[in-house]
Amino acid sequence: GSGSDVEAGGSQDAGGGAEDGGDSGAGAGAGAGQVTGTQVLTGSAIKTDYGPVQVRVTVTDGKITGAEALQQPSGGRSTQISGTAIPKLNQNAVSAGSADIDAVSGATYTSGGYKQSLQSALDQAG
Numbered sequence: 346g347s348g349s350d351v352e353a354g355g356s357q358d359a360g361g362g363a364e365d366g367g368d369s370g371a372g373a374g375a376g377a378g379q380v381t382g383t384q385v386l387t388g389s390a391i392k393t394d395y396g397p398v399q400v401r402v403t404v405t406d407g408k409i410t411g412a413e414a415l416q417q418p419s420g421g422r423s424t425q426i427s428g429t430a431i432p433k434l435n436q437n438a439v440s441a442g443s444a445d446i447d448a449v450s451g452a453t454y455t456s457g458g459y460k461q462s463l464q465s466a467l468d469q470a471g
Contacts, residue, residue: 381406388466390416391458395423398458402438402466412438412463418455426452434459443467 383405390399396418403411412435417427430452437446444464448456 386466388462393454393458400462
């Protein structure tokens with residue numbers, strides 16, 4: 346009786362019909378058509394005094410969900426500094442949701458290059 350009504354009537358009408366109809370036609374294409382979903386954007390390689398910094402960022406529905414350095418200063422002391430600074434910068438980018446992030450203490454050049462590369466990546470977002 347009432348159990349089958351809920352299954353048959355409820356799932357078709359409430360689930361499919363109401364949602365798609367309410368969007369006045371946009372419902373069908375919302376997933377694919379708009380600039381939603383995930384974009385992977387690679388920023389410019391920024392030259393610093395200690396080597397290039399290049400950031401790749403993952404943006405999902407307009408929000409930064411991941412950031413990583415493809416290039417970072419290395420060699421000697423720079424390897425150590427980058428090893429500490431880059432993970433912090435990656436976290437900062439995700440939590441800030443923009444390139445407006447604080448420099449990591451002791452890694453001023455790397456931080457500056459990171460921010461510039463991050464911004465150039467974000468500029469490509471739809």
